[in-house]
Amino acid sequence: MTALSGMTGFGRAEGAAGDWSWTVEARSVNGRSLEVRFRGPPGFDALEKAARDAAQARFARGQLTVGVQARRTAGQGALAINRAALDQYLALARELEASGATPASAHGLLSLRGVVEVAEEADDAEALAAVQSAIAADIAAALDALKAAREGEGAALRPVILGFIDRIETLVGQAETEAASQTDTIRERFTRRMRELAPEADGLEDRIVTEAASLAVRADVREEIDRLRAHIAAARALISAPPAGRKLDFLMQEFMREANTLCSKSATTALTAVGLELKATIEQLREQIQNVE
Incomplete structure (x- = not known):
């Protein structure tokens, strides 16, 4: 049996390759459909598609956010002289020497800002692709952790939801019992009222029977x-065959429609009380269903 899943949770994965290291975090909250947002480092644009594809393979509903933070360890690189900056410093040094200043030394010139630079090595395309592939695998791992967290929420939700369904079934049974006495109540009420208003009317008994029967038909809640x-x-059945959150959302509307009709047809305070409690329980169930994938 497929595990019932909630829609809130968090997953995390970390990895490293070469001089790169990264952290992946995936989190989700309730949503009517599946929405995936991605935040990643510059130069790794292909990871967004990988994150969306992996999320769609695992989830049916929820607002998901996948974030990747990647860092590269600074390498030694090759030293290079910025000739333009050095020439400017040399020109200034000569002007100062003409005024009697001490001639500039090579050590002093090389220590000036901007003269010596570290040349960054060009990224190897194959190495960068390997790093990107490794990050994509950790995105999948973070989403797996998120899925496990959501299934943990679903495991906690399942007995709560089934408890509300059991309570609704009990209330429907009570409503059926109360509804069985409605016909007699309606007949007695209508008979008493007619005899108060028109005690001497011709054919009163026949009219009472006819009108009482009509009222009883209109108050019949057997279909509901x-x-x-x-x-x-x-x-x-839906709880046992997830994901079914959308279908359960629709079913809650149908539950409430029948409960409203039952209350509107009620002819006794006892049935009305059961109907109101039924509506309250359906609303509580609906609130829990909002958390189901």
Whole structure:
């Protein structure tokens, strides 16, 4: 059975190759669909596609952020003389010597800012590609860690969600019991009212029977009860076959629609009380479903 997954979590991976080292962090929060944001170092543009492809292979929903920080250890490099800067310093030195100043020494000139530079070695394309491939592998590792964290959240959510579904089933059973007495309640209420308003009217008993039957039909909630039971079965099936967050979102709307109709048809305070508690429980379930992938 596929594990139920939440949508919040964090994953991290680190790596190094040659004179490069890096850290990858992946985190996610709730989202109606899958959205991936990437932040990476300059010159590693291909990593964004790698991050998006890896995320899409692992997740169906959630707002994901993948960040890569890469550092390169400074190498010794080759020393080079900045001839333009040296010539400027030499020209100034000669002017000062003409005024009686001590002649400039080679040591002094070489210590001046900008005269001696470290020449950076050009990046080897093959080596850089290898580094990029290694970082992409650690992006996948960070996303795997994120997936494990989200599944941990899902494991905690599962019993909570199933508990709410069980509570809804109990309330639907109570509603069915209360609804069974509605017909008698409606008939008694209507009979009493008619006899108060028109005690001497001709054909009163026949009219009472007809009108009471019409009211009972309009207050019949058997269809709503049947649909709620079907929704309960569907919810349990979806929980057992994730990812199903979007379908569960839609199902919560159907749950609430039937509960609202049940309340509107209620003819007794007892059934209304059950209907209101049912709506409150459905809303609590909906809040938990928002966290499901």
